[in-house]
Amino acid sequence: MTDSLPLETSAVPAAPALAIRGLAKRFGEKIAVNGISLDVPAGSFFGLVGPNGAGKTTLLSMATGLLRPEHGQVWVHGTDVWAEPLKAKRLMGVLPDGVRLFDRLTGEQLVTYAGLLRGMDRATVAERVQDLLEAMDLANDAGTLVVDYSAGMTKKIALASALIHAPRLLVLDEPFEAVDPISAANIRDILAGYVANGGTVIVSSHVMDLVQRMCDHVAVVSGGNLLAAGTVDEVRGGESLEDRFVQLVGGRTHSEGLPWLRTS
Numbered sequence: 001m002t003d004s005l006p007l008e009t010s011a012v013p014a015a016p017a018l019a020i021r022g023l024a025k026r027f028g029e030k031i032a033v034n035g036i037s038l039d040v041p042a043g044s045f046f047g048l049v050g051p052n053g054a055g056k057t058t059l060l061s062m063a064t065g066l067l068r069p070e071h072g073q074v075w076v077h078g079t080d081v082w083a084e085p086l087k088a089k090r091l092m093g094v095l096p097d098g099v100r101l102f103d104r105l106t107g108e109q110l111v112t113y114a115g116l117l118r119g120m121d122r123a124t125v126a127e128r129v130q131d132l133l134e135a136m137d138l139a140n141d142a143g144t145l146v147v148d149y150s151a152g153m154t155k156k157i158a159l160a161s162a163l164i165h166a167p168r169l170l171v172l173d174e175p176f177e178a179v180d181p182i183s184a185a186n187i188r189d190i191l192a193g194y195v196a197n198g199g200t201v202i203v204s205s206h207v208m209d210l211v212q213r214m215c216d217h218v219a220v221v222s223g224g225n226l227l228a229a230g231t232v233d234e235v236r237g238g239e240s241l242e243d244r245f246v247q248l249v250g251g252r253t254h255s256e257g258l259p260w261l262r263t264s
């Protein structure tokens with residue numbers, strides 16, 4: 001008989017919801033993402049912030065299997081996104097920035113289609129579609145073509161499509177852009193409930209106040225580099241996230257503005 005070692009399963013750390021190692025991408029001469037490594041803990045509400053052109057969309061596109069990285073690897077709950085894309089994508093719901101939707105479908109058809117594409121049965125899809133349309137305040141516009149939706153309505157129907165299969169990780173690029181405050185509050189409630197029940201959310205945003213209130217973790221990127229990452233309290237270090245962001249990123253202009261724009 002051999003001695004067996006006690007299995008210390010509790011000591012094995014859970015895989016992060018998203019593990020990024022050395023992701024890099026250039027567009028011509030432009031380095032959009034310069035070798036970023038980052039862990040998004042499972043069960044976190046994670047904000048990704050950075051100025052315009054920082055590389056947020058490029059990073060999230062590579063992390064979710066939409067854009068092939070030049071270098072680096074990414075795992076979703078331990079599954080390599082680029083080696084096992086189907087398995088990884090089953091775990092994720094993605095709201096990409098600026099990707100065309102099938103906008104000749106009605107809102108209801110689009111979300112239904114997203115559910116059926118995920119292999120869900122029709123009865124469950126039908127039930128969840130109604131729940132999602134209600135939650136997004138789109139029930140009255142269910143029969144309208146998505147091409148005729150406003151920017152905010154389009155954002156909401158795309159978010160509903162990302163949620164229908166109840167993924168373990170949600171990656172949302174600018175989910176609140178163009179969304180009215182009531183819908184934004186409803187969406188925040190849905191996301192907070194999702195995190196409270198064990199899901200993980202990553203949101204990119206320019207709205208520091210929103211990230212400070214809503215997220216428990218944050219990463220700051222600028223010029224394709226990761227400048228800071230950790231809990232929101234660690235990163236802001238006693239200041240507001242907005243002040244800390246401006247310190248980290250720099251770039252505030254102290255000029256008198258545009259002299260030619262004065263009207264008096």
Ligand SMILES: Nc1ncnc2c1ncn2[C@@H]1O[C@H](COP(=O)(O)OP(=O)(O)OP(=O)(O)O)[C@@H](O)[C@H]1O
Binds near residue numbers: 051054058
């Ligand atoms: N398809 C592309 N072709 C050429 N350059 C690109 C392309 N996509 C992004 N870039 C460049 O890569 C850099 C990072 O862009 P990205 O869209 O990732 O930034 P972002 O942080 O999401 O910006 P924003 O907050 O303005 O949406 C920018 O300089 C941008 O011009």
